[in-house]
Amino acid sequence: MRKLFLAGLLMASSFAPALSENMATSGDAAYNAGDYASAIACYNNALENDGSSSDLYYNLGNAYYKSDSIGKAIISYKRALKIDPSYEDALYNLSFLNEKFNLTDGSDSSTIRFFDGLSKKLHPDGWSWLSIGIFALLLTAIGCYLLSRDTKLRKVSFFSALILLPVLAVLISVTIYSRNKSSRNSDCVVVVPSAQLKNAPTLINSPENEAYTVPEGYTLEIVDSVSNSRNGTSVVWYEVTIDGDKHLWVTASDVERI
Amino acid sequence: MVIKSLHKRLRSLIMPLYLTLGFLCSYAQVDFSIIPPRDVVAGNQFRVVYRLRNSQGSNWNTPQVSGCTLRYGPSTSTSSSTQFVNGHSSSTTTVDVSYVYIADKEGEYTIPEATVMANGKKLTAQAAKFKVLPADSSVSSGRSQVNVTDPASQYADRPIGKDDIFVRVLTNKNTVYENEPIEVTLKLYTKYEAVTSFSATSTPAYEGFIVEDIQVAPELNAIENYNGQNYRTAILRKYIMFPQKTGRLSITSGSYDVTVQQLQRVNYGFFYSAEPIEKKVKLNEYTATITSQPLPSPRPEGFSGAVGQYTISSTLQPENIKTGEAGTLKFVIDGKGNIKYLNDPEPVMPSEFEVYPPSHEIEAKVSGGTVQGKMTSEFTFVPEYPGKFEIPEYKFIYFNPAKGEYVTLTTPKYDLDVKKGKYIPSSESSSGAQRGAMQKAMDIRHIHAVEHRLSKNHTLVASSAFYWIVYVFMTAILIVFVLLYRQSARKKSNIGFVKEAKASKVAKKRLKDAERALRSSNTQEFYESLLKAMWGYLSDKLHLNGAELTRERVKEALFNNGVEEQTANDVLSLIDDAEMARYTPNLPELAPENLYSKAIAAINKLESISK
Numbered sequence: 078m079r080k081l082f083l084a085g086l087l088m089a090s091s092f093a094p095a096l097s098e099n100m101a102t103s104g105d106a107a108y109n110a111g112d113y114a115s116a117i118a119c120y121n122n123a124l125e126n127d128g129s130s131s132d133l134y135y136n137l138g139n140a141y142y143k144s145d146s147i148g149k150a151i152i153s154y155k156r157a158l159k160i161d162p163s164y165e166d167a168l169y170n171l172s173f174l175n176e177k178f179n180l181t182d183g184s185d186s187s188t189i190r191f192f193d194g195l196s197k198k199l200h201p202d203g204w205s206w207l208s209i210g211i212f213a214l215l216l217t218a219i220g221c222y223l224l225s226r227d228t229k230l231r232k233v234s235f236f237s238a239l240i241l242l243p244v245l246a247v248l249i250s251v252t253i254y255s256r257n258k259s260s261r262n263s264d265c266v267v268v269v270p271s272a273q274l275k276n277a278p279t280l281i282n283s284p285e286n287e288a289y290t291v292p293e294g295y296t297l298e299i300v301d302s303v304s305n306s307r308n309g310t311s312v313v314w315y316e317v318t319i320d321g322d323k324h325l326w327v328t329a330s331d332v333e334r335i
Numbered sequence: 336m337v338i339k340s341l342h343k344r345l346r347s348l349i350m351p352l353y354l355t356l357g358f359l360c361s362y363a364q365v366d367f368s369i370i371p372p373r374d375v376v377a378g379n380q381f382r383v384v385y386r387l388r389n390s391q392g393s394n395w396n397t398p399q400v401s402g403c404t405l406r407y408g409p410s411t412s413t414s415s416s417t418q419f420v421n422g423h424s425s426s427t428t429t430v431d432v433s434y435v436y437i438a439d440k441e442g443e444y445t446i447p448e449a450t451v452m453a454n455g456k457k458l459t460a461q462a463a464k465f466k467v468l469p470a471d472s473s474v475s476s477g478r479s480q481v482n483v484t485d486p487a488s489q490y491a492d493r494p495i496g497k498d499d500i501f502v503r504v505l506t507n508k509n510t511v512y513e514n515e516p517i518e519v520t521l522k523l524y525t526k527y528e529a530v531t532s533f534s535a536t537s538t539p540a541y542e543g544f545i546v547e548d549i550q551v552a553p554e555l556n557a558i559e560n561y562n563g564q565n566y567r568t569a570i571l572r573k574y575i576m577f578p579q580k581t582g583r584l585s586i587t588s589g590s591y592d593v594t595v596q597q598l599q600r601v602n603y604g605f606f607y608s609a610e611p612i613e614k615k616v617k618l619n620e621y622t623a624t625i626t627s628q629p630l631p632s633p634r635p636e637g638f639s640g641a642v643g644q645y646t647i648s649s650t651l652q653p654e655n656i657k658t659g660e661a662g663t664l665k666f667v668i669d670g671k672g673n674i675k676y677l678n679d680p681e682p683v684m685p686s687e688f689e690v691y692p693p694s695h696e697i698e699a700k701v702s703g704g705t706v707q708g709k710m711t712s713e714f715t716f717v718p719e720y721p722g723k724f725e726i727p728e729y730k731f732i733y734f735n736p737a738k739g740e741y742v743t744l745t746t747p748k749y750d751l752d753v754k755k756g757k758y759i760p761s762s763e764s765s766s767g768a769q770r771g772a773m774q775k776a777m778d779i780r781h782i783h784a785v786e787h788r789l790s791k792n793h794t795l796v797a798s799s800a801f802y803w804i805v806y807v808f809m810t811a812i813l814i815v816f817v818l819l820y821r822q823s824a825r826k827k828s829n830i831g832f833v834k835e836a837k838a839s840k841v842a843k844k845r846l847k848d849a850e851r852a853l854r855s856s857n858t859q860e861f862y863e864s865l866l867k868a869m870w871g872y873l874s875d876k877l878h879l880n881g882a883e884l885t886r887e888r889v890k891e892a893l894f895n896n897g898v899e900e901q902t903a904n905d906v907l908s909l910i911d912d913a914e915m916a917r918y919t920p921n922l923p924e925l926a927p928e929n930l931y932s933k934a935i936a937a938i939n940k941l942e943s944i945s946k
Binding site for chain 2: 105129133201
């Protein structure tokens with residue numbers, strides 16, 4: 078029954094591109110019916126053919142979570158947050174998963190946390206427009222100061238400009254931070270039940286080489302990647318950082334880039 | 336006679352006798368009773384005793400026992416005893432009148448009421464009943480059997496057979512429901528009354544039961560007819576068992592080592608005597624099987640697991656409760672069955688109440704083949720918020736094995752009106768209820784089933800060059816605007832400002848013309864040049880054009896520019912003088928040199944002020 082439903086949806090999607098917009102909606106219907114496997118298939122189909130949206134990634138994350146793919150769920154939520162870092166429900170579900178499966182996201186410095194917290198309040202475009210607006214206000218104040226012959230107005234605009242300048246600096250910083258966060262693609266998430274982190278990019282199993290085991294859903298930051306070929310098969314390794322300063326290696330097949 | 340005394344001695348070995356107990360409390364109380372015979376087997380003699388205590392009776396009226404043959408009697412024996420207890424002496428005299436009968440057939444017989452005259456009063460003894468067991472049925476082998484009542488049959492020349500002494504497991508029911516109590520008795524059957532030692536070599540086994548052990552003191556008592564044979568029996572152990580599994584369950588007696596006494600004929604030359612010798616016997620295990628059937632399906636929802644017969648009651652205290660005060664809800668389950676293993680009731684309490692784990696109390700004892708008692712379960716709760724609350728009725732469902740059906744008992748529902756007390760729910764204690772609500776809500780949030788607007792391109796404003804161009808563009812706009820504004824302002828006020836700036840220069844230049852005319856003694860030209868210079872200077876300085884250049888406007892403009900009245904008047908009088916001198920020359924005080932120096936002074940003064 079479930080497979081039939083899925084097949085029907087896939088067929089319907091191949092009829093016309095206009096219909097394919099409904100793939101995401103069909104996914105929602107399958108999700109609400111509790112058929113999470115079909116929902117995942119529909120959402121992925123929509124992603125492939127029609128593009129993405131934060132809502133779509135969020136729904137896909139939910140469907141993955143419901144079918145116990147924690148790693149994939151976390152990736153989906155993080156992708157949703159890349160599109161819209163202020164997506165409250167995605168933030169909630171992500172923190173819910175992190176807490177439930179005891180996945181810590183690492184601790185940042187207080188400055189970064191300040192910017193991080195701010196960046197979650199508004200879409201990056203919102204920050205962009207806000208900073209442009211504040212800049213326009215600042216320019217107006219400068220203009221008034223320069224041109225007005227009224228001493229009172231000149232005084233007000235002078236002090237306004239003095240206040241607006243640091244505000245603008247913060248806004249532009251948040252905008253840049255939020256933009257960088259959204260466009261960074263150096264993070265990856267473990268998608269296998271547990272990934273072995275090694276000290277060197279080799280498959281040699283020795284006690285010295287096994288440094289860490291990280292659970293599914295754990296986020297790692299990629300620094301570099303190498304491809305080691307041995308016996309005709311090549312294995313791609315990512316150099317990742319953990320706990321800030323440790324540099325370790327993980328096979329690319331164990332993780333998925335966000 | 337030897338045998339008889341021997342017999343008594345042996346019996347006392349295994350039977351703790353508390354004979355004196357009965358006499359201790361008897362002062363000089365007169366009573367009359369019938370002592371019925373025990374262990375009567377058909378064909379054997381037995382004795383019926385009428386006992387009168389503390390009196391010498393007369394007029395004995397002891398009707399004969401019907402159905403039995405009187406062999407001899409009456410025979411009377413009298414005994415007396417005296418005791419000193421704590422300095423008090425008490426004496427008892429007993430008169431026993433006995434008759435010896437023979438029972439012909441098995442069955443139940445009655446010894447009729449008997450009366451006696453004692454101390455001038457007529458005493459009546461209650462009728463008593465006794466049983467006569469059938470005689471041992473003979474076995475086809477023809478060999479004479481061991482007879483429990485006939486020591487002569489217990490000689491050592493015969494081996495002790497399996498049928499002569501054994502242990503049985505007796506159950507009061509063979510088919511029971513799960514958890515329904517069964518009474519299990521381990522009983523020793525023996526034809527040899529003299530059992531001198533008895534020890535278990537393996538313990539009784541009962542798998543799949545919860546067992547309630549009943550304390551019994553093993554003691555040989557009644558003769559029982561089993562499989563046509565009479566045995567003396569002893570209850571070894573007694574249990575109440577609750578089957579925990581379904582199916583066929585077995586109860587094994589365990590095996591025992593027993594020593595019994597047989598008699599050995601000893602030839603003393605002149606006569607024979609019998610001496611006891613001990614023989615060891617191993618008793619085999621005896622296994623009883625019972626069938627435990629499952630409780631009927633379907634089990635009703637909320638079935639408590641109780642099997643038996645129960646009643647339940649509940650009480651709530653106090654009726655008027657305030658927040659922060661403790662109340663109790665007490666359930667009492669009374670009845671028989673597996674009461675010891677009942678779980679506490681689980682009433683539904685409002686979540687605004689802080690409910691503590693219930694106290695659990697069981698009083699139960701074994702009686703009549705089952706366990707009877709009551710279980711008390713008391714819930715203490717503290718309401719944290721005022722308002723009207725309801726504790727719904729609690730349904731206690733148990734299974735009645737006698738009827739084979741489930742019975743539902745319902746306790747009443749309670750409506751509570753909680754008044755506000757002094758207590759304010761602390762965040763810590765109220766978090767209990769909130770935590771419950773939190774835990775229920777612990778899941779991811781639901782999907783957004785919105786109209787999906789999908790896009791393959793998610794370029795951010797901040798990542799495009801546009802974002803930075805906007806800044807540059809806006810800055811440029813400001814600069815251009817400022818510049819343009821400045822220019823237009825200059826255009827608007829250019830002429831006046833330039834004139835003003837150049838006013839003194841122009842005036843000085845014109846004054847030079849006047850000076851030249853003065854040197855060439857051309858007074859007319861001098862005055863004209865001087866006036867031109869002054870009017871021109873004022874026009875430039877005060878931004879006044881030709882039409883506005885009147886005496887009043889100049890004065891007004893001078894005042895507006897902050898020129899003192901004295902200076903303004905000086906300037907105006909200089910102009911007046913020059914006008915006058917132009918038409919009326921040769922006035923000595925209006926000498927050209929004089930006017931010239933005045934004009935220079937006035938211009939300098941105005942310049943200094945405007946600066």
